[in-house]
Amino acid sequence: MNSLEIIESGVPPKEAKGILILWPSTGGNARSFRIRDSELSQYGLRLIRFNPPSHGGSNGTYDPIAAIALLDEYLKEHNHLNKPIFGIGHSGGGAALLLYAKQVPFQKLFLLSPILDSVKSLLYLYESGSIEEFSRLLLMPEIPDGEFPNKQILETLSTPTWLTTGEIDHLSFPIKNSRIQVDSLCYFLRNLFLPGFRVGNIDTEKRTDMTIFLPARDKWFPKDLTTNFANQNQLRVIEISEAPDHFFTQSWLLVWKKIKDVAWENK
Template sequence: MSLEIIESGASPEKARGILVIWPSTGGNARSFRIRDSELETLGLRLIRFNPPSHGNSKGIYDPKAAILLLDDYLKERGYTNKELYGIGHSGGGAALMMYANLVPFQKLFLLSPILDSVLSLRFLYESGSIEEFSRLLLLPGSSDEEKPNKQILETLSNPQWLEDGNVSHLNVPIQNSRIRLDDLSLFLKNLFLPGFVVDTSVIQKRTNYTIFLPKVDKWFPKEYTISFAKENGLNCIEIPEAPDHFFSSSWLMIWKQIKKIGF
Protein backbone atom coordinates (compact mmCIF):
# COMPACT_ATOMS: atom_id res chain seq x y z
CA MET A 1 0.00 0.00 0.00
CA SER A 2 1.35 3.42 -0.96
CA LEU A 3 0.04 6.35 1.03
CA GLU A 4 -0.09 9.92 -0.30
CA ILE A 5 0.47 12.53 2.40
CA ILE A 6 1.52 15.99 1.23
CA GLU A 7 3.25 18.43 3.57
CA SER A 8 3.68 22.17 3.05
CA GLY A 9 3.79 25.48 4.94
CA ALA A 10 6.05 26.26 7.87
CA SER A 11 9.04 23.95 8.28
CA PRO A 12 8.79 21.13 10.85
CA GLU A 13 11.30 22.98 13.04
CA LYS A 14 9.58 26.39 12.91
CA ALA A 15 5.97 25.22 12.96
CA ARG A 16 4.17 25.87 16.24
CA GLY A 17 1.21 23.83 15.05
CA ILE A 18 0.13 21.10 12.64
CA LEU A 19 -2.98 21.46 10.47
CA VAL A 20 -4.39 18.15 9.18
CA ILE A 21 -6.80 18.07 6.24
CA TRP A 22 -8.94 14.95 5.79
CA PRO A 23 -11.09 15.06 2.60
CA SER A 24 -14.57 13.67 2.03
CA THR A 25 -14.91 9.95 1.35
CA GLY A 26 -13.51 9.46 -2.13
CA GLY A 27 -12.25 13.06 -2.21
CA ASN A 28 -8.75 14.45 -2.52
CA ALA A 29 -6.93 16.56 0.06
CA ARG A 30 -5.17 18.37 -2.79
CA SER A 31 -8.42 20.21 -3.55
CA PHE A 32 -8.06 22.34 -0.39
CA ARG A 33 -5.94 25.21 -1.66
CA ILE A 34 -4.02 27.17 0.95
CA ARG A 35 -1.03 29.39 0.19
CA ASP A 36 2.27 28.43 1.79
CA SER A 37 2.82 32.08 2.70
CA GLU A 38 -0.39 32.07 4.76
CA LEU A 39 0.62 28.89 6.55
CA GLU A 40 4.07 30.26 7.32
CA THR A 41 2.53 33.45 8.71
CA LEU A 42 0.22 31.36 10.88
CA GLY A 43 3.14 29.16 11.97
CA LEU A 44 1.41 26.03 10.69
CA ARG A 45 2.64 22.98 8.83
CA LEU A 46 -0.09 21.55 6.62
CA ILE A 47 -0.62 17.80 6.35
CA ARG A 48 -2.87 16.92 3.42
CA PHE A 49 -3.93 13.37 4.27
CA ASN A 50 -5.24 11.15 1.49
CA PRO A 51 -6.23 7.89 3.21
CA PRO A 52 -6.24 4.63 1.21
CA SER A 53 -8.30 4.90 -2.03
CA HIS A 54 -8.16 8.72 -1.89
CA GLY A 55 -6.02 10.87 -4.21
CA ASN A 56 -2.97 8.80 -5.17
CA SER A 57 -3.19 6.53 -2.11
CA LYS A 58 -3.70 2.84 -2.86
CA GLY A 59 -5.48 0.24 -0.75
CA ILE A 60 -8.87 -0.37 0.86
CA TYR A 61 -10.55 2.49 2.74
CA ASP A 62 -11.63 1.79 6.29
CA PRO A 63 -12.01 4.90 8.52
CA LYS A 64 -10.81 3.16 11.70
CA ALA A 65 -7.72 1.75 9.98
CA ALA A 66 -7.05 5.13 8.33
CA ILE A 67 -7.09 6.86 11.73
CA LEU A 68 -4.30 4.54 12.90
CA LEU A 69 -2.30 5.21 9.71
CA LEU A 70 -2.52 8.97 10.29
CA ASP A 71 -1.68 8.57 13.97
CA ASP A 72 1.45 6.55 13.15
CA TYR A 73 2.54 9.13 10.57
CA LEU A 74 2.12 12.10 12.93
CA LYS A 75 3.76 10.38 15.89
CA GLU A 76 6.76 9.16 13.88
CA ARG A 77 7.53 12.79 13.01
CA GLY A 78 6.87 14.18 16.47
CA TYR A 79 3.94 16.22 15.17
CA THR A 80 1.60 15.16 17.99
CA ASN A 81 3.91 17.10 20.34
CA LYS A 82 2.82 20.35 18.65
CA GLU A 83 -0.58 22.08 18.65
CA LEU A 84 -2.94 20.05 16.47
CA TYR A 85 -5.69 21.48 14.27
CA GLY A 86 -7.91 19.71 11.77
CA ILE A 87 -10.15 20.40 8.79
CA GLY A 88 -12.39 17.51 7.78
CA HIS A 89 -15.09 17.24 5.12
CA SER A 90 -18.06 14.84 5.19
CA GLY A 91 -16.83 11.35 6.15
CA GLY A 92 -13.38 12.87 6.70
CA GLY A 93 -14.90 15.23 9.27
CA ALA A 94 -16.37 12.29 11.17
CA ALA A 95 -13.03 10.47 11.05
CA LEU A 96 -11.20 13.50 12.49
CA MET A 97 -13.77 13.74 15.29
CA MET A 98 -13.07 10.10 16.15
CA TYR A 99 -9.32 10.67 15.94
CA ALA A 100 -9.59 13.68 18.29
CA ASN A 101 -10.84 11.20 20.86
CA LEU A 102 -7.31 9.73 20.88
CA VAL A 103 -5.05 12.78 20.55
CA PRO A 104 -5.53 16.36 21.82
CA PHE A 105 -6.64 18.57 18.94
CA GLN A 106 -6.96 22.26 19.78
CA LYS A 107 -9.61 23.02 17.15
CA LEU A 108 -11.53 21.06 14.53
CA PHE A 109 -13.26 22.68 11.55
CA LEU A 110 -15.82 20.30 10.11
CA LEU A 111 -17.59 20.68 6.76
CA SER A 112 -20.90 18.77 6.88
CA PRO A 113 -19.52 15.88 8.94
CA ILE A 114 -21.28 12.55 8.43
CA LEU A 115 -22.18 11.82 12.05
CA ASP A 116 -23.90 8.52 11.20
CA SER A 117 -22.90 6.71 7.99
CA VAL A 118 -26.02 4.54 7.77
CA LEU A 119 -28.30 7.50 8.50
CA SER A 120 -26.55 9.29 5.63
CA LEU A 121 -27.42 6.46 3.22
CA ARG A 122 -31.02 6.23 4.46
CA PHE A 123 -31.35 10.01 4.05
CA LEU A 124 -30.19 9.69 0.43
CA TYR A 125 -32.86 7.05 -0.15
CA GLU A 126 -35.59 9.08 1.56
CA SER A 127 -34.71 12.26 -0.35
CA GLY A 128 -34.61 10.41 -3.68
CA SER A 129 -30.92 11.25 -4.10
CA ILE A 130 -29.40 7.76 -3.84
CA GLU A 131 -28.49 7.74 -7.54
CA GLU A 132 -26.14 10.66 -6.86
CA PHE A 133 -24.26 8.32 -4.51
CA SER A 134 -24.46 5.30 -6.83
CA ARG A 135 -23.09 7.20 -9.81
CA LEU A 136 -19.97 8.15 -7.85
CA LEU A 137 -19.17 4.42 -7.81
CA LEU A 138 -19.53 3.55 -11.49
CA LEU A 139 -16.86 2.41 -13.90
CA PRO A 140 -16.25 5.07 -16.57
CA GLY A 141 -16.52 4.11 -20.22
CA SER A 142 -19.13 1.45 -19.40
CA SER A 143 -22.89 1.89 -19.96
CA ASP A 144 -25.57 1.45 -17.29
CA GLU A 145 -26.53 -1.84 -18.95
CA GLU A 146 -23.06 -3.39 -18.74
CA LYS A 147 -21.27 -5.10 -15.86
CA PRO A 148 -20.39 -3.96 -13.25
CA ASN A 149 -22.42 -0.73 -13.58
CA LYS A 150 -25.73 -2.54 -14.02
CA GLN A 151 -25.15 -4.60 -10.84
CA ILE A 152 -24.06 -1.52 -8.88
CA LEU A 153 -27.11 0.54 -9.89
CA GLU A 154 -29.52 -2.36 -9.29
CA THR A 155 -28.07 -3.31 -5.89
CA LEU A 156 -27.97 0.26 -4.59
CA SER A 157 -31.33 1.30 -6.04
CA ASN A 158 -33.06 0.25 -2.81
CA PRO A 159 -31.85 -0.03 0.81
CA GLN A 160 -32.29 -3.81 1.08
CA TRP A 161 -28.51 -4.34 1.02
CA LEU A 162 -28.26 -2.35 4.26
CA GLU A 163 -30.49 -5.00 5.87
CA ASP A 164 -29.09 -8.22 4.39
CA GLY A 165 -25.48 -7.10 3.74
CA ASN A 166 -25.60 -8.71 0.33
CA VAL A 167 -22.87 -6.83 -1.57
CA SER A 168 -20.20 -9.52 -2.05
CA HIS A 169 -21.06 -9.75 -5.76
CA LEU A 170 -19.76 -6.18 -6.12
CA ASN A 171 -16.16 -7.26 -5.45
CA VAL A 172 -14.83 -5.23 -8.39
CA PRO A 173 -12.19 -2.48 -8.60
CA ILE A 174 -13.56 0.96 -9.45
CA GLN A 175 -11.56 3.94 -10.63
CA ASN A 176 -13.07 7.15 -11.96
CA SER A 177 -12.49 10.88 -11.63
CA ARG A 178 -14.05 10.93 -8.14
CA ILE A 179 -13.04 7.70 -6.43
CA ARG A 180 -10.55 4.82 -6.59
CA LEU A 181 -11.46 1.52 -4.97
CA ASP A 182 -9.65 -1.82 -5.05
CA ASP A 183 -12.86 -3.60 -4.06
CA LEU A 184 -16.27 -1.90 -4.05
CA SER A 185 -17.85 -4.57 -1.84
CA LEU A 186 -15.25 -4.05 0.92
CA PHE A 187 -15.71 -0.28 0.67
CA LEU A 188 -19.47 -0.67 1.24
CA LYS A 189 -18.94 -3.16 4.08
CA ASN A 190 -16.33 -1.00 5.85
CA LEU A 191 -18.43 2.17 5.74
CA PHE A 192 -22.02 0.99 6.01
CA LEU A 193 -22.20 -2.57 7.38
CA PRO A 194 -22.74 -1.90 10.25
CA GLY A 195 -21.42 1.64 9.73
CA PHE A 196 -20.11 4.18 12.23
CA VAL A 197 -21.71 6.76 14.51
CA VAL A 198 -20.12 9.86 16.03
CA ASP A 199 -21.91 10.35 19.33
CA THR A 200 -21.54 12.52 22.44
CA SER A 201 -18.94 10.16 23.92
CA VAL A 202 -16.47 11.26 21.21
CA ILE A 203 -16.71 14.99 22.03
CA GLN A 204 -13.73 16.31 24.00
CA LYS A 205 -13.82 19.37 26.27
CA ARG A 206 -10.18 20.08 25.35
CA THR A 207 -11.16 20.57 21.67
CA ASN A 208 -13.03 23.50 20.12
CA TYR A 209 -15.36 22.36 17.33
CA THR A 210 -16.82 24.44 14.51
CA ILE A 211 -19.24 22.86 12.04
CA PHE A 212 -19.93 24.46 8.66
CA LEU A 213 -23.15 23.62 6.83
CA PRO A 214 -24.19 24.45 3.25
CA LYS A 215 -27.51 25.96 2.17
CA VAL A 216 -28.77 22.55 0.99
CA ASP A 217 -27.43 19.12 1.93
CA LYS A 218 -28.84 15.99 0.27
CA TRP A 219 -26.23 13.73 1.86
CA PHE A 220 -26.95 14.24 5.56
CA PRO A 221 -29.88 15.82 7.45
CA LYS A 222 -28.86 19.31 8.54
CA GLU A 223 -31.44 19.24 11.34
CA TYR A 224 -29.65 16.26 12.90
CA THR A 225 -26.28 18.05 12.77
CA ILE A 226 -27.69 21.31 14.17
CA SER A 227 -29.36 19.42 17.03
CA PHE A 228 -26.15 17.48 17.74
CA ALA A 229 -24.15 20.72 17.81
CA LYS A 230 -26.60 22.35 20.25
CA GLU A 231 -26.63 19.33 22.56
CA ASN A 232 -22.83 19.27 22.73
CA GLY A 233 -22.09 23.01 22.73
CA LEU A 234 -20.41 23.02 19.32
CA ASN A 235 -20.23 26.07 17.05
CA CYS A 236 -22.42 25.65 13.96
CA ILE A 237 -22.24 28.09 11.04
CA GLU A 238 -24.38 27.95 7.90
CA ILE A 239 -22.73 29.19 4.71
CA PRO A 240 -25.65 30.36 2.49
CA GLU A 241 -23.32 30.73 -0.50
CA ALA A 242 -22.34 27.05 -0.29
CA PRO A 243 -24.86 25.31 -2.56
CA ASP A 244 -24.41 21.66 -1.62
CA HIS A 245 -22.78 18.98 0.54
CA PHE A 246 -19.56 19.34 -1.45
CA PHE A 247 -19.36 23.10 -0.77
CA SER A 248 -18.90 23.63 -4.51
CA SER A 249 -16.90 26.80 -5.28
CA SER A 250 -17.04 27.77 -1.60
CA TRP A 251 -13.69 26.65 -0.15
CA LEU A 252 -12.11 30.12 -0.11
CA MET A 253 -15.11 31.43 1.82
CA ILE A 254 -14.76 28.60 4.35
CA TRP A 255 -11.01 29.22 4.69
CA LYS A 256 -11.71 32.90 5.33
CA GLN A 257 -14.13 31.93 8.13
CA ILE A 258 -11.60 29.50 9.60
CA LYS A 259 -8.90 32.19 9.71
CA LYS A 260 -11.40 34.58 11.32
CA ILE A 261 -12.05 32.07 14.12
CA GLY A 262 -8.29 31.62 14.40
CA PHE A 263 -5.71 28.98 15.21
Protein backbone atom coordinates in the same frame (compact mmCIF):
# COMPACT_ATOMS: atom_id res chain seq x y z
CA MET B 1 1.59 -3.03 -2.62
CA ASN B 2 -0.36 -0.28 -0.90
CA SER B 3 0.85 3.32 -1.00
CA LEU B 4 -0.33 6.23 1.09
CA GLU B 5 -0.35 9.80 -0.24
CA ILE B 6 0.30 12.40 2.43
CA ILE B 7 1.45 15.82 1.23
CA GLU B 8 3.22 18.22 3.59
CA SER B 9 3.78 21.92 3.00
CA GLY B 10 4.18 25.19 4.86
CA VAL B 11 6.56 26.02 7.68
CA PRO B 12 9.41 23.52 8.23
CA PRO B 13 8.51 20.99 10.95
CA LYS B 14 11.02 22.28 13.50
CA GLU B 15 9.79 25.87 13.10
CA ALA B 16 6.07 25.09 13.02
CA LYS B 17 3.88 26.57 15.74
CA GLY B 18 1.09 24.15 14.84
CA ILE B 19 0.16 21.21 12.62
CA LEU B 20 -2.94 21.54 10.42
CA ILE B 21 -4.43 18.23 9.22
CA LEU B 22 -6.77 18.25 6.23
CA TRP B 23 -8.96 15.15 5.69
CA PRO B 24 -11.20 15.20 2.57
CA SER B 25 -14.67 13.79 2.06
CA THR B 26 -15.13 10.12 1.26
CA GLY B 27 -14.05 9.89 -2.35
CA GLY B 28 -12.52 13.37 -2.21
CA ASN B 29 -8.93 14.53 -2.61
CA ALA B 30 -7.01 16.60 -0.08
CA ARG B 31 -5.17 18.28 -2.93
CA SER B 32 -8.36 20.09 -3.96
CA PHE B 33 -8.34 22.33 -0.86
CA ARG B 34 -6.05 25.14 -1.85
CA ILE B 35 -4.15 27.04 0.85
CA ARG B 36 -1.32 29.39 -0.07
CA ASP B 37 2.11 28.74 1.42
CA SER B 38 2.31 32.42 2.37
CA GLU B 39 -0.74 31.98 4.61
CA LEU B 40 0.73 28.87 6.22
CA SER B 41 3.90 30.84 6.96
CA GLN B 42 1.86 33.74 8.32
CA TYR B 43 0.21 31.48 10.90
CA GLY B 44 3.27 29.31 11.54
CA LEU B 45 1.55 26.17 10.27
CA ARG B 46 2.74 22.88 8.83
CA LEU B 47 -0.06 21.52 6.59
CA ILE B 48 -0.69 17.77 6.35
CA ARG B 49 -2.92 16.90 3.40
CA PHE B 50 -4.08 13.37 4.21
CA ASN B 51 -5.47 11.16 1.47
CA PRO B 52 -6.57 7.93 3.17
CA PRO B 53 -6.64 4.66 1.19
CA SER B 54 -8.64 4.88 -2.07
CA HIS B 55 -8.40 8.70 -2.06
CA GLY B 56 -6.17 10.78 -4.31
CA GLY B 57 -2.90 8.94 -4.90
CA SER B 58 -3.50 6.43 -2.08
CA ASN B 59 -4.57 2.96 -3.12
CA GLY B 60 -6.16 0.19 -1.06
CA THR B 61 -9.74 0.15 0.21
CA TYR B 62 -11.07 2.81 2.57
CA ASP B 63 -11.94 1.93 6.15
CA PRO B 64 -12.30 5.02 8.39
CA ILE B 65 -11.10 3.29 11.57
CA ALA B 66 -8.06 1.80 9.83
CA ALA B 67 -7.38 5.18 8.20
CA ILE B 68 -7.33 6.88 11.61
CA ALA B 69 -4.69 4.40 12.74
CA LEU B 70 -2.62 5.10 9.60
CA LEU B 71 -2.76 8.85 10.19
CA ASP B 72 -1.87 8.44 13.86
CA GLU B 73 1.12 6.25 12.97
CA TYR B 74 2.33 8.79 10.41
CA LEU B 75 2.02 11.75 12.79
CA LYS B 76 3.90 9.88 15.52
CA GLU B 77 6.67 8.77 13.15
CA HIS B 78 7.22 12.38 12.08
CA ASN B 79 7.01 13.81 15.63
CA HIS B 80 4.06 16.03 14.67
CA LEU B 81 2.00 15.28 17.78
CA ASN B 82 4.34 17.29 19.99
CA LYS B 83 2.92 20.48 18.43
CA PRO B 84 -0.57 22.02 18.75
CA ILE B 85 -2.86 20.11 16.36
CA PHE B 86 -5.62 21.65 14.24
CA GLY B 87 -7.93 19.83 11.86
CA ILE B 88 -10.18 20.46 8.86
CA GLY B 89 -12.43 17.57 7.85
CA HIS B 90 -15.10 17.40 5.17
CA SER B 91 -18.08 15.01 5.24
CA GLY B 92 -16.82 11.53 6.17
CA GLY B 93 -13.43 13.11 6.81
CA GLY B 94 -15.03 15.39 9.38
CA ALA B 95 -16.51 12.40 11.18
CA ALA B 96 -13.14 10.64 11.10
CA LEU B 97 -11.42 13.63 12.71
CA LEU B 98 -14.13 13.74 15.39
CA LEU B 99 -13.36 10.10 16.16
CA TYR B 100 -9.62 10.75 16.11
CA ALA B 101 -10.11 13.67 18.51
CA LYS B 102 -11.02 11.08 21.16
CA GLN B 103 -7.38 9.94 20.99
CA VAL B 104 -5.52 13.17 20.25
CA PRO B 105 -6.15 16.57 21.89
CA PHE B 106 -6.85 18.87 18.93
CA GLN B 107 -6.70 22.59 19.65
CA LYS B 108 -9.39 23.37 17.10
CA LEU B 109 -11.48 21.34 14.65
CA PHE B 110 -13.33 22.70 11.62
CA LEU B 111 -15.90 20.29 10.23
CA LEU B 112 -17.61 20.77 6.88
CA SER B 113 -20.96 18.92 6.90
CA PRO B 114 -19.62 16.00 8.94
CA ILE B 115 -21.34 12.65 8.37
CA LEU B 116 -22.15 11.83 12.00
CA ASP B 117 -23.79 8.49 11.15
CA SER B 118 -22.88 6.73 7.91
CA VAL B 119 -26.03 4.60 7.71
CA LYS B 120 -28.36 7.53 8.45
CA SER B 121 -26.57 9.44 5.71
CA LEU B 122 -27.26 6.72 3.16
CA LEU B 123 -30.89 6.28 4.28
CA TYR B 124 -31.33 10.04 3.95
CA LEU B 125 -30.15 9.80 0.34
CA TYR B 126 -32.72 7.05 -0.27
CA GLU B 127 -35.50 9.02 1.42
CA SER B 128 -34.75 12.17 -0.58
CA GLY B 129 -34.50 10.28 -3.87
CA SER B 130 -30.85 11.25 -4.22
CA ILE B 131 -29.21 7.83 -3.90
CA GLU B 132 -28.12 7.86 -7.55
CA GLU B 133 -25.88 10.81 -6.71
CA PHE B 134 -23.99 8.44 -4.40
CA SER B 135 -24.12 5.44 -6.75
CA ARG B 136 -22.68 7.35 -9.66
CA LEU B 137 -19.59 8.26 -7.66
CA LEU B 138 -18.77 4.54 -7.73
CA LEU B 139 -19.20 3.80 -11.43
CA MET B 140 -16.46 2.84 -13.85
CA PRO B 141 -15.90 5.56 -16.46
CA GLU B 142 -16.72 5.10 -20.15
CA ILE B 143 -18.89 2.04 -19.47
CA PRO B 144 -22.66 2.18 -20.25
CA ASP B 145 -25.08 1.87 -17.32
CA GLY B 146 -26.40 -1.41 -18.73
CA GLU B 147 -23.02 -3.16 -18.79
CA PHE B 148 -20.86 -4.81 -16.11
CA PRO B 149 -19.94 -3.60 -13.54
CA ASN B 150 -22.03 -0.41 -13.61
CA LYS B 151 -25.26 -2.36 -14.11
CA GLN B 152 -24.60 -4.40 -10.94
CA ILE B 153 -23.75 -1.29 -8.92
CA LEU B 154 -26.79 0.73 -9.98
CA GLU B 155 -29.21 -2.19 -9.52
CA THR B 156 -27.87 -3.20 -6.09
CA LEU B 157 -27.78 0.33 -4.69
CA SER B 158 -31.11 1.43 -6.18
CA THR B 159 -32.92 0.28 -3.00
CA PRO B 160 -31.74 0.05 0.64
CA THR B 161 -32.38 -3.72 0.78
CA TRP B 162 -28.65 -4.52 0.85
CA LEU B 163 -28.29 -2.56 4.11
CA THR B 164 -30.55 -5.14 5.75
CA THR B 165 -29.48 -8.32 3.97
CA GLY B 166 -25.78 -7.49 3.61
CA GLU B 167 -25.85 -9.20 0.22
CA ILE B 168 -23.12 -7.40 -1.70
CA ASP B 169 -20.54 -10.13 -2.26
CA HIS B 170 -21.27 -9.90 -5.99
CA LEU B 171 -19.69 -6.43 -5.91
CA SER B 172 -16.24 -7.86 -5.08
CA PHE B 173 -14.45 -6.14 -7.96
CA PRO B 174 -12.10 -3.15 -8.12
CA ILE B 175 -13.32 0.34 -9.01
CA LYS B 176 -11.21 3.20 -10.28
CA ASN B 177 -12.48 6.55 -11.47
CA SER B 178 -11.58 10.22 -11.04
CA ARG B 179 -13.02 10.30 -7.50
CA ILE B 180 -12.29 6.95 -5.93
CA GLN B 181 -10.25 3.78 -6.36
CA VAL B 182 -10.88 0.65 -4.34
CA ASP B 183 -9.54 -2.89 -4.55
CA SER B 184 -13.01 -4.25 -3.76
CA LEU B 185 -16.27 -2.29 -3.87
CA CYS B 186 -17.82 -4.94 -1.61
CA TYR B 187 -15.22 -4.35 1.14
CA PHE B 188 -15.53 -0.59 0.72
CA LEU B 189 -19.30 -0.69 1.28
CA ARG B 190 -18.96 -3.11 4.20
CA ASN B 191 -16.36 -0.92 5.89
CA LEU B 192 -18.59 2.14 5.65
CA PHE B 193 -22.14 0.82 6.05
CA LEU B 194 -22.28 -2.73 7.43
CA PRO B 195 -22.83 -1.99 10.26
CA GLY B 196 -21.57 1.58 9.69
CA PHE B 197 -19.96 4.08 12.01
CA ARG B 198 -21.42 6.75 14.26
CA VAL B 199 -19.99 9.70 16.15
CA GLY B 200 -21.26 9.74 19.72
CA ASN B 201 -21.42 12.69 22.06
CA ILE B 202 -18.16 14.46 22.77
CA ASP B 203 -16.22 14.03 26.01
CA THR B 204 -16.53 17.49 27.54
CA GLU B 205 -13.55 16.84 29.81
CA LYS B 206 -11.30 16.81 26.73
CA ARG B 207 -12.71 19.94 25.24
CA THR B 208 -11.61 20.85 21.72
CA ASP B 209 -12.84 24.10 20.20
CA MET B 210 -15.01 22.91 17.32
CA THR B 211 -16.82 24.69 14.51
CA ILE B 212 -19.27 23.02 12.13
CA PHE B 213 -19.91 24.60 8.74
CA LEU B 214 -23.16 23.84 6.93
CA PRO B 215 -24.21 24.70 3.36
CA ALA B 216 -27.53 26.20 2.35
CA ARG B 217 -28.80 22.74 1.41
CA ASP B 218 -27.45 19.29 2.19
CA LYS B 219 -28.83 16.14 0.54
CA TRP B 220 -26.21 13.87 2.14
CA PHE B 221 -26.98 14.33 5.84
CA PRO B 222 -29.92 15.96 7.65
CA LYS B 223 -28.93 19.45 8.77
CA ASP B 224 -31.30 19.26 11.73
CA LEU B 225 -29.44 16.22 13.10
CA THR B 226 -26.13 18.06 12.76
CA THR B 227 -27.55 21.13 14.47
CA ASN B 228 -29.00 19.04 17.32
CA PHE B 229 -25.62 17.33 17.76
CA ALA B 230 -23.92 20.73 17.89
CA ASN B 231 -26.40 22.07 20.44
CA GLN B 232 -26.06 18.99 22.66
CA ASN B 233 -22.28 19.35 22.65
CA GLN B 234 -22.17 23.16 22.71
CA LEU B 235 -20.42 23.45 19.36
CA ARG B 236 -20.28 26.49 17.12
CA VAL B 237 -22.33 26.22 13.90
CA ILE B 238 -21.86 28.55 10.92
CA GLU B 239 -24.17 28.26 7.95
CA ILE B 240 -22.69 29.45 4.67
CA SER B 241 -25.63 30.45 2.52
CA GLU B 242 -23.36 30.90 -0.50
CA ALA B 243 -22.41 27.21 -0.36
CA PRO B 244 -25.06 25.44 -2.48
CA ASP B 245 -24.53 21.81 -1.48
CA HIS B 246 -22.84 19.18 0.68
CA PHE B 247 -19.63 19.56 -1.31
CA PHE B 248 -19.43 23.34 -0.72
CA THR B 249 -19.13 23.73 -4.48
CA GLN B 250 -17.05 26.81 -5.42
CA SER B 251 -17.16 27.93 -1.77
CA TRP B 252 -13.85 26.69 -0.35
CA LEU B 253 -12.19 30.13 -0.32
CA LEU B 254 -15.09 31.53 1.73
CA VAL B 255 -14.93 28.57 4.11
CA TRP B 256 -11.16 29.01 4.48
CA LYS B 257 -11.63 32.73 5.22
CA LYS B 258 -14.10 31.90 8.00
CA ILE B 259 -11.75 29.25 9.38
CA LYS B 260 -8.96 31.84 9.54
CA ASP B 261 -11.30 34.34 11.24
CA VAL B 262 -12.27 31.82 13.94
CA ALA B 263 -8.85 30.23 14.44
CA TRP B 264 -6.22 32.88 14.08
CA GLU B 265 -7.50 36.34 13.19
CA ASN B 266 -10.25 37.05 15.74
CA LYS B 267 -8.39 36.46 18.98
